[in-house]
Amino acid sequence: MLKNYRFFGGFLTKNSRRFSTKKAKGNLNRYIQRQSTDEFTVRAREHNFRARSAFKLMEIDEKFKFLKPESTVIDIGCAPGSWLQVVVDRCPNGYVMGVDLQNVLPIRGADILSLSDITSPEVQSKIREKLAKRGSVDVVLSDMAPNPTGDNATDHLRLIELCRTVFRLFTEEKAFELSKNGVFLCKIWDGSARGEFIRELSNRFSTVKTVKPTACRDNSAELYLFCRNFK
Ligand SMILES: C[S@@+](CC[C@H](N)C(=O)[O-])C[C@H]1O[C@@H](n2cnc3c(N)ncnc32)[C@H](O)[C@@H]1O
Incomplete structure (x- = not known):
């Protein structure tokens, strides 16, 4: 089977x-x-999380305490939905939107755009329309992962480019406004373009930290960039 x-x-x-x-x-x-x-897979099953990655977000939030009960949050690359599960639980009075290429089963408290590619102008317009009614966004999450090509350098650059697309949504494209104390948390696969991307982020955020939660697998190139205080 x-x-x-x-x-x-x-x-x-x-x-x-x-x-x-x-x-x-x-x-x-x-x-x-x-x-x-795997410890985190077993714990995810016990807590009914759709994926073990829930523990990565929880650990980062425990460190930086950025998910507030009233937060407006957009989670890009949200399938199967474990980060959304964490966010709706921690932001019960806020607004939570998820976007993914794949179909995402409903999660109470989350407004989900399934089968939606963040690089598509139509999807960006839909996001703009939905968020226009909500005021500024407090937290932008991107745990996106493109399908690996098998070449680490290529995969690294493709993922950085996806993160840049999200960064541009609230800097250049004005698809939505990020609040002044806003947070942008994105996953990258480490590689040669990390430094340059961090410099770009640092031009718009006062704080940019690199974090590797314990739930990341030891042999994985995965890192998270936590950006706070949007300028
Ligand atoms: C590692 S998973 C995210 C896991 C999620 N944070 C969770 O906790 O359930 C990465 C997701 O990124 C999505 N993705 C990749 N490229 C995308 C794109 N261009 N637009 C939207 N989603 C994308 C994939 O479909 C995949 O579901």
């Missing part, structure tokens, strides 16, 4: 294409073994 599943955006999804090579089967077995014993 497991032959009918494949990795997509970090998750196993059903697919008619079958793994035919020994290498793919080995990777799948290692993935299943790691998932069944």
Whole structure:
């Protein structure tokens, strides 16, 4: 039965294409073994989180305390929705919007734009329309991950470019306004363009910190850039 599943955006999804090579089967077995014993995967299941990444956001919020009960939050790259689960819980009187390329099952308290590519002008217009009624945004989250090409340098640059797209939404495109004490938290895969991107962020935020929550896998190049105090 497991032959009918494949990795997509970090998750196993059903697919008619079958793994035919020994290498793919080995990777799948290692993935299943790691998932069944991984501390954060087990805890995510216990707490009904849709993904273990919920613990990354909780750890970052415990450190910087930026999710407030009244916050307006937009979570870009939100599927399957574990960050949204954390945000609706911590911001019960705010407004929470999620956006993803994939279909996202409903979450009470979250306004979700499924099947929506953040790079598309139509999607950006929809976001602009929805947020126009809400005033400024307090927190912008991006945990996006493009499908890996297998080349780390290329994947790093593609993800930085996606983060830049989000950054431009509230700096150049004015799709919405980020509040003065606003926060932008984005995931990157580490690589050569990190320094340059941090410099760009530092031009618009007084504080830019690099964080690696304990729930990030040791062998992963994943890092989070936490930006606060929008100038
Ligand atoms: C690691 S997952 C996010 C997990 C999520 N934070 C959670 O806790 O459930 C990355 C997501 O980014 C989405 N993504 C990648 N490129 C995107 C794009 N251009 N527009 C919108 N979403 C995108 C993928 O579809 C995928 O669902």
